Amino acid sequence: MDLLSRTLCQPALRRTAWLVLLMALSVSGLRLLTTYRPLPVIKTAARVPVAAVRVEPSDVPVGVATEGHIQALQSVTVRTQVPGQIQTLSFHEGQMVTAGQQIAQIDPRPLQAAVDQDQATLDRDAANLANALLDLARYVSLVGKGLVSAQQVATQRAQVTQLRATIRADQAVLDKDRIQLSYTMIVSPITGIAGLRFVDAGNIVSPSDSNGMVVVTQVEPIALLFAVPQAELPRLQSAIARHGLTSIRVEAWTAQNDRRLDVGALAVVNNQVDAASGTVMLKALLPNAGHLLWPGQFVNVRMITQIVHGGLTVPLAAIQQGNEGAFVWRVGPDGKVQMQEIATMSSQDGQALVTTGLSAGDVVVTDGQYGLVPGRKVQVAPAGARGLRNSGTDTLGISP
Secondary structure (H helix, E strand, O other), X not given: OOHHHHHHHXXXXXXXXXXXXXHHHHHHHHXXXXXXXXXXXXXXXXXXXXEEEEOOEEEEEEEEEEXXXXXXXXXXXXXXXXXXEEEEEOOOOOOEEOOOOEEEXXXXXXXXXXXXXXXXXXXXXXXXXXXXXXXXXXXXXXXXXXXXXXXXXXXXXXXXXXXXXXXXXXXXXXXXXXXXXXXXXXXXXXXXXXXXXXXXXXXXXXXXXXXXXXXXXXXXXXXXXXXXXXXXXXXXXXHXXXXXXXXXXXXXXXXXXXXXXXXXXEEEEEEEEEOOOOEEEEEEEEOOOOOOOOOOOEEEEEEEEEEEEEEEEEEHHHOEEEOOEXXXXXXXXXXXXXXXXXXXXXXXXXXXXXXXXXXXOOEEEXXXXXXXXXXXXXXXXXXXXXXXXXXXXXXXXXXX
């Protein structure tokens, strides 16, 4: 046996040889795995879930949305016109009072005494005039007989004229004091709501009191003041020229825009534009029969200048902005979306009035536009679906 044969026969050397052989086979297999490339599998792109609405024609109001404040049409501070003590107050705070209704009574006795005195003076002077007229008649009959001189007749005529003037003066004083006496019964000059009273019965009041007795504010109808941009003036003036000022409908809404408080009509367009703000002030009258509007209250205002019959609207959420302007994703009959450029006229209540670009019956995407490309197939989610995969949420797919 030669040296090589003896060496391979040793157990330790045999194990080493086997290990070397296994390592060589492992390296060869690893090279095969790393260089293996499976054939590509062609997958069909899944439909993108979106929310969409169908565009339907309807009557769409067009106008301006802004803010305004309520102002009383009339507000009067009731004051006494004669000094005196308040005997009674004939109203309750917050009460609706009518024009001519008694508010308070001032002690009339001092002025009543003055009227009585004036009447007595008038009666006395009337009696003197009657006596002077009798004397004048006698003097005239006697002057022809030479028993009375012409001078006496002339003097008596002058006396009659003087007494007649005195009676007219007495009557004027009597009328004046009667007017003053009528002022002791204080009445409301307008129909409105009585506010908080400033005095109580028993107090002495005078015309010089600064606060007066109570403020009465008219609330039916009531005024609404609001400003609109000067750019709206041409459209507003055109609507007024066609249909008249009172045809412009004005609505008052709550601050949350969740409830309409009243509906009225435009009454006044101010005669100048505010140069600082570029707006023009408008005034509307609202009936306010339910007293939901109160002076000083701030409200949201919607002024309707025209009604577009058969107008097409889309939700504001459907409108996207691109390099060429506004567009929507329109879903075709084949389920593929395309970018459709549009032009809008106005927006209200989350809806935009579309003037060009869409037709009745078109379907536009309102949610899930993220990642859409022209020609991509979409799956329109059922109404009320949430969590669209491409709407920016971390929920995959459509959840009910």
